[in-house]
Amino acid sequence: MANPNQNPDLSRRQFMKAAGLVSGVAGGAGLGLFGYAAGTDPSTYLGWENEEGAIQSFNRKRFEVDEPPYEIVAGTSRPDARVEQLFERRARFRRAWRTVREGGEFEEPLKSYYESHPEIFELDRLNVEEIMPALRADREEYGRRFLLADAWSNAMGAVQPRPVSGPPDEWDFPRPRYDGTVPQPLNMKDPQKTADLIKKVSHQFGSTLVGITRLNPDWVYGYPISRRGFSNLDEPLQVPDHWEYAIVVGVPMSWDPLYANPPFGTSNDAYSRARIVATRVAAFINALGYPARTHTPGTSYDLMVPPIAIDAGLGQQGRHSIVITPELGCNFRPAVITTNIPMATDKPIDFGVDDFCKTCKICAEQCPSGSITMGDKIDIRGYRRWEINSASCNNMWNSTLGPMGCRICVTVCPYTRKANWLHKAALKVTANDPTRISDAALTGLQERLYEMPDPQSYYIPSLGGENASYREPPWWLKAEDFIDFDSGESDAGV
Amino acid sequence: MQVFNSGAFWFVEGILFCLMVIGLHLWAKDKSIPMTWWKWAIFLIWVCIAGFSIAFVGTSLGENEAGAAMRGGLFFGIVSVISGVGVWRLLLIGTKSGEPRQT
Numbered sequence: 001m002a003n004p005n006q007n008p009d010l011s012r013r014q015f016m017k018a019a020g021l022v023s024g025v026a027g028g029a030g031l032g033l034f035g036y037a038a039g040t041d042p043s044t045y046l047g048w049e050n051e052e053g054a055i056q057s058f059n060r061k062r063f064e065v066d067e068p069p070y071e072i073v074a075g076t077s078r079p080d081a082r083v084e085q086l087f088e089r090r091a092r093f094r095r096a097w098r099t100v101r102e103g104g105e106f107e108e109p110l111k112s113y114y115e116s117h118p119e120i121f122e123l124d125r126l127n128v129e130e131i132m133p134a135l136r137a138d139r140e141e142y143g144r145r146f147l148l149a150d151a152w153s154n155a156m157g158a159v160q161p162r163p164v165s166g167p168p169d170e171w172d173f174p175r176p177r178y179d180g181t182v183p184q185p186l187n188m189k190d191p192q193k194t195a196d197l198i199k200k201v202s203h204q205f206g207s208t209l210v211g212i213t214r215l216n217p218d219w220v221y222g223y224p225i226s227r228r229g230f231s232n233l234d235e236p237l238q239v240p241d242h243w244e245y246a247i248v249v250g251v252p253m254s255w256d257p258l259y260a261n262p263p264f265g266t267s268n269d270a271y272s273r274a275r276i277v278a279t280r281v282a283a284f285i286n287a288l289g290y291p292a293r294t295h296t297p298g299t300s301y302d303l304m305v306p307p308i309a310i311d312a313g314l315g316q317q318g319r320h321s322i323v324i325t326p327e328l329g330c331n332f333r334p335a336v337i338t339t340n341i342p343m344a345t346d347k348p349i350d351f352g353v354d355d356f357c358k359t360c361k362i363c364a365e366q367c368p369s370g371s372i373t374m375g376d377k378i379d380i381r382g383y384r385r386w387e388i389n390s391a392s393c394n395n396m397w398n399s400t401l402g403p404m405g406c407r408i409c410v411t412v413c414p415y416t417r418k419a420n421w422l423h424k425a426a427l428k429v430t431a432n433d434p435t436r437i438s439d440a441a442l443t444g445l446q447e448r449l450y451e452m453p454d455p456q457s458y459y460i461p462s463l464g465g466e467n468a469s470y471r472e473p474p475w476w477l478k479a480e481d482f483i484d485f486d487s488g489e490s491d492a493g494v
Numbered sequence: 495m496q497v498f499n500s501g502a503f504w505f506v507e508g509i510l511f512c513l514m515v516i517g518l519h520l521w522a523k524d525k526s527i528p529m530t531w532w533k534w535a536i537f538l539i540w541v542c543i544a545g546f547s548i549a550f551v552g553t554s555l556g557e558n559e560a561g562a563a564m565r566g567g568l569f570f571g572i573v574s575v576i577s578g579v580g581v582w583r584l585l586l587i588g589t590k591s592g593e594p595r596q597t
Contacts, residue, residue, distance in 0.1 A: 259558075422553045449554075449562040449569070471558065 050251075053203040055419075056210070058326035060313055063431065064347040069316050069354060070307070076382030079304060081221035082233065083113040086390045088225045093124045123391035131398045134462040139401055142460070142467055146264065146402030147479040149257070153266035153403030160272075161279035163299045166229035168240040172291035172338075185289035185341075192344040198247060198281070205280040206273055207249035208332075209325060211312030211346045215239075215246040215338060218381070220303045227300045237302065242291045243338040245345070248305070248312045249277045250334030253407075255418065256474040258331055261411045262458045264473035266403035270333035271298035278335035290341040297333055307383075309334050313346035316353035320363040320372050320409035321388045324353050326427060329416030330409070351431040352439075353415070357386070359439040362446060363409040368455040368465075369396040372409060399459050401467060408458065411470050414446045511541075528588040540581045544574045 049055070083089050089110070096106050105111060114121040143150075164171055174183040188194045195212050202210040217239045224230035224237045251273045252258075257265040275296040282292035295301040306323045310316060315325035315332070322330040326349075364372040371393035377384045396406045410416055417423035429438045459465025475481065518537070522529045547570035554563035 418557060420553060420557075422550065445566075449565045450559060451561045 050208055051204050051206060053200070055208050055327050056203075058351075060326075060346075060349050063349040063351040064313065065350045066347070068307075068311050068348040069350040070310065071377075071384035072382060073379050073384045074382040076218050078218055078220060078222040079381060080109065080223055081225045082223050083109050085221065085225055086394055089113075090124060090127065090394070091226065094128060097125075097128055120391050123389075123395055127391075127395050127398060131395050131463070135398055135401070135460060138460040138462045143401055144483075144485050145467065145479055147483065149264045149266065149402045149473065149477045149479075152257075152477065153268045156266060156272050157268035157298065158272075159276065160299075161275050161294075164228055164294060167231075168243065168291075168293055168302075168338075171229055172240070172242065172293040174286040174289060174291070183287065183289040188288075188342055191342045194341060195343040195345070198285075198341075198343060201284055202247065202249050202277065202281055205249075205277045205284075206251065207277045207281075208251045209249070209314050209327060209334075211248045211309065211314040212343050213246050213248070213308060213311040213313070213345050215243050215303075215308070216311060218383075219307050221301075224302060225300060228302055242340040243293070244340040245338070245343055246303075246308045246312065247281060247337040247339065247343075248309045248314055248334050249281060249337070250274050250309075250314075250332050251277070252328045252331040253333060253410075255331070257477060258407065258411055258416075259471040260469045260473035260477065261405070261407040262400040262469060263402040263405045263407065264469055264477050265405070265407055265411075267297065267333060267405055267407070268403065271296075274333050274335040275299065278337055281337050282339075285337070285339050285341050288341060290339055292337050292339040292341075294335060294337055296335040301336070303336065303338075305334050305336055308336055311348055313349045316350065317385060318353060318363070318413065318415070319357040319361065319386050320367075320413065321386055322410065322413075324413065324415045326351055326415075326431070327419065330413050331416045352433070352436070355436045356414075356430055356439045356443075359436070360414060360443045360446075362412050362414065362443065362452075366408055366412045366452060366455050367393075367396075368399075368406065368408065368458045369393060371396065396458075399463050399465070401460055406458070408455070408470060412452070414442065522585070526589060527585060529585075530588070533585055533587075536581055536584055540574075540577055543570075543577055547571050547574045 079085070081088050082092065092110055093106075096104075096110065100106055106114060176182050198212065199210045220239045220243070221237055223235070224233055226233065230237070251270050253265060253267060253270040257269075259265075275294070275298060278294040278296045282294050285292035293302070295303055295305065306317060306321070309323045309325075309332075314334070315323040315330075318324040318330060320330065323332065323334070324330045325332050361374055364374045369389075369392045371389040373386060373388070377386050380387055393406070397404055400406055415427070417426075426442055430442060433439075453468050453470060456464060457466040457468035460467060479485075519529065547567065550570055551563045551567040554560070554566055
């Protein structure tokens with residue numbers, strides 16, 4: 001038998017041989033695991049990564065909470081869309097304004113609302129009488145710069161699925177087949193399997209994220225809004241029995257244009273895709289014999305979408321009032337489908353957004369119109385939440401050229417970042433840090449390392465700005481690089 | 495550029511890291527610098543800091559954030575250099591003169 005003490009070289013050699021064997025096995029196993037990971041990586045489904053559900057990869061189970069992460073502080077109530085839904089109120093304002101200016105009065109409920117909210121009246125008046133005329137004038141002078149962005153935005157919004165045009169008790173239910181028979185609800189075996197099925201097909205239909213919740217009636221408008229098939233807009237909206245569940249689907253806006261807001265970005269790209277997804281999901285549910293109704297951006301809603309997305313576990317409300325998701329930050333344009341097909345529901349999640357937003361405030365500092373509060377949450381209809389001034393926010397939308405909007409709060413939010421290692425690591429830190437020390441550290445880095453333009457420079461020149469954008473537009477939206485404006489024949493579309 | 499986002503790249507990166515560790519091991523042995531477990535741990539932490547600094551600059555440039563690349567590179571670079579000097583002095587602990595032996 002060999003004595004190692006007498007033959008140290010042999011001992012070393014034996015060790016190296018054993019180490020080589022172990023390394024070979026470990027390396028081989030590593031390669032096998034690497035190969036397995038590469039073989040199952042959804043991002044290898046080129047062009048279909050999204051439809052395979054690859055992006056909704058955040059481990060929500062770890063952050064599930066029993067109650068949604070917003071506080072109920074008093075008796076709750078439903079919002080009155082006639083005055084509290086910005087676009088509905090402004091449409092009513094414009095219809096009534098000429099009469100009012102000539103000495104008439106607003107009709108109810110606008111009259112009472114403006115009496116109790118004179119600051120909102122002033123913002124609505126400002127929009128119609130000053131901002132919109134200034135925008136029209138500046139579009140003539142500076143609009144060419146945004147010609148490609150306008151064309152892109154219009155093209156993205158050009159595809160319109162069949163809009164909802166009837167009340168829930170008629171519109172939501174399956175249409176008769178060609179032979180006149182009406183599909184009856186099929187017996188679904190198991191609510192969990194149905195939920196899995198709905199989520200899978202939602203991804204297949206193009207949704208980036210999807211969540212399911214029971215519909216809280218508080219999120220349904222107290223009165224219907226225009227273009228939803230209701231004959232009397234002043235008759236209270238009864239929540240139909242078949243609006244038992246809400247499925248939330250949605251997609252992000254294109255990233256490079258987003259970073260070029262205001263407003264080389266557009267919402268139309270995501271709106272259009274979210275509409276198409278929601279219409280497909282509703283059609284799928286109808287085909288199983290169940291009622292379904294879409295509530296989609298760009299057409300109209302019977303309800304408020306953000307709190308439903310929170311209930312469905314897709315994210316949490318941020319200081320800017322928008323839902324922040326783990327995967328997309330607040331670059332998420334959702335739509336909702338209400339239905340009664342029996343499904344297992346998701347739990348809300350709490351991944352630290354509330355604490356982070358209390359510290360961060362970057363969106364409030366960068367908001368050109370000061371519409372985002374630097375202060376605390378307030379109580380609205382019994383819920384404690386952050387609230388923005390939607391009237392001054394919308395006035396800012398109308399103070400930029402190109403595809404309408406501002407979106408600076410979405411753009412500058414530290415959660416709205418590309419899903420690379422750096423920002424994924426930051427998300428992991430904020431989501432898992434019980435001390436919350438990282439909130440201040442990461443906010444400090446964001447403020448000191450990343451350039452932030454002067455918020456007032458985002459306005460159109462007539463309103464004191466410079467048509468600035470947060471970042472340079474992508475090369476394919478720089479109109480001056482493609483179009484010869486000096487020839488005098490390039491005014492189309494401006 | 496896709497190759498740098500591939501598994502093959504990390505495989506090569508792993509080989510390079512191993513060679514670096516072997517090189518440090520042999521260098522320390524030649525200089526009679528005792529490498530304890532905590533020295534290796536500190537060295538690995540420093541490698542992570544320095545690697546993060548370099549990767550931050552590259553990532554920021556890739557994101558079209560040249561300003562962040564410059565400011566971040568400066569900040570994390572200084573942190574890396576200062577901590578690198580500290581790590582160097584810690585590595586020398588245990589040698590007779592506190593300096594590496596000349597061979």
